[in-house]
Amino acid sequence: MPPLTDRFAQSAKAKLRKVQDYFSLAGRAIGFIFARPFYTQDVIQQMDEIGVKSLGIVLLTGFFTGMVLALQSSVQLQAFGISALVGRLVAGSMIRELGPVLAGLMVAGRVGSGIAAQLGSMRVTEQIDALNTLGTDPIKKLVTPRVLAALIMLPILTIINDFVGIVGGNLIATVIIGIPTGQYWRTVWEQIVAGGFTLHYIPNDFIQGLVKPFVFGGIISISGCYFGLNTTGGTEGVGQATTRTVVLSSILILIVDYFLTQILLSIFAP
């Protein structure tokens, strides 16, 4: 029996190799975005799959998050007699944090698992080998369109999520707290202005709120493709691949979100 340190070193080495594989997949997938042939048809199809079909869950989560934010913050703000500022709080939280993170988590659950399941089934039924055999690079044909589609669609979904959330907040503010719609939206705008502007016109909050989903889109799609392509062990392996994708991408989203926030806050310090 090898000594404990040896086994530890070996398992650490294996883990490190997986991390290396993950990043090399990411690098190649992104590199292929700019190389011929372009599988435009596949990109459009994936944009539909990843973006358009996720619209429903994003609308729902955004709307209810906005409502609950307004409800909770009104109680807190009332204690200080400033419940009129609900709009600021809802807008600030939605645009900077909750919009990107919630959209990311929802899409990780819906799309990440879907990507892993599809590529995993293709792996175990030898369709990936078939692509290779027919002279197509599976990374270029399967991974790049998914990554590109996620990079484009996640920011768009986030914008929709933010907007619907703020509208949900508007509903609660007006109906339950009794803040007129006009005043609510004025406070929302005040919040956006308070963050400052880049190049005079682009609100810093928007930049912060859109850098994140861009990164999250990469995390979700590459995790799904990585676990899907490395599926082993038949249908059971496909199940494991989907679970691992959702777990890894959710955790990465939350961890990366923290560090991104720290970096972005230091860049756009008000």
Added chain:
Amino acid sequence: MKDDGRDESGRDAANKREQDRRGEGRRITERKSETVRAAIREELAEDAPEAEQRAAEREDAGESSAVIALDHVFLAFDSPILEDVSFVARQGETICIVGESGTGKSTILKLILRLLVPDKGKVVISGEDITGLTFQEALAVRQKMGMVFQGAALFDSMSVFENIAYPLREHTDLDEDEIEKRVREKLEFVDLDPDRVMGQLPSELSGGMRKRVGIARGMADNPEIMLYDEPTSGLDPLTTGTITRLILKLQRELSVTSVVVSHDIRSVFRMATRVAVLNERKIAFFGTPEEMAASDDQYLRDFLGGY
């Protein structure tokens, strides 16, 4: 002590019974092997013109150049898979690779396709050593080959037409009309009605039809080499016959060089110009079906007896 003695003799008796049973099993295997070999010899004798044709093909092949050559190939992942494997397939030959499950038969196909690279030794395709190629160069070499996967491996998100058209769209400049013409031609070659199946999804086809579409896709780009991974596994005897005939037809009419991995001894004897038997990571036998049936090698006899 006394008890121990009784135990001992009891165990001896049990051992003897076990040995007897094994001996009986061995005798049955031998008898079975003898019967199977007799049946195979009979079948080969009936198929005399067929066999003559194959012999002629072998002779032709003997003069033609090697299309596929494995040269002392070693491969190991966690444990050794192939050791010192060498064989040559000449123009127009059909090499069948047989062996027990898990002996690395499919691995040989992956080496030829360069989906895997040997640890030691060379794989030579049409005179070109493909072991040192880059990924992109390997993609180009694969265009010379058509592969039929065990489960057909059709792309299940595409229709039958799109599946067969796929290699044409990827690698040729054919326009839509020419592609459709080619797809129809290939479907007819594998005895499928183009108008009926072209629009269907792979999930709507039976196992035998999927295999045939797989063959049509493999040969769509008119490859010089066809590789088959257990083309008849999981099929009924009639469909097995159809697929075997198709592989023969492909070899005869288009004179492609084929490598077939198979478990199905009957169809192997019908289509092979040479058979390679893989045992314990090595090639235990490489020769004609007739030589195989006549061999006195214990492993070959056991192997045939298993069928």
